[in-house]
Amino acid sequence: MKIRSRFKLEINQDFDFILTGKDVVAKGSHEVIVFNAVPAGDGGILQPDLMKATGANGKIGMSKAISNGWIKTVKDEGKNKVVRLTDSVEDKVS
Secondary structure, three states: OOOOOOOOOOOOOOOOHHHHHHHHHHHHOOOHHHHHHHHOOOEEHHHHHHHHHHHHHHHHHHHHHHHHHOOEEEEEEOOEEEEEOOOOOOOOOO
């Protein structure tokens, strides 16, 4: 018994991988962009302000920067604040 299938796949979405790659080369990875937006010292930055400052990079970058041990969130007067855990980082883009 032979079964033949015929279908047409159509994708109506544009992907701009080249531009994203150029952005990473120019600005750094998502996590480096987030790290650089966090002021040095104990003051840190409120998490909503960090998300606003980093735009589309914020959500992914914050998660990766935390898992890399570069930043952490702390409670300060009932608000989430993000502080640095290190003075500098090395961006490894592969």
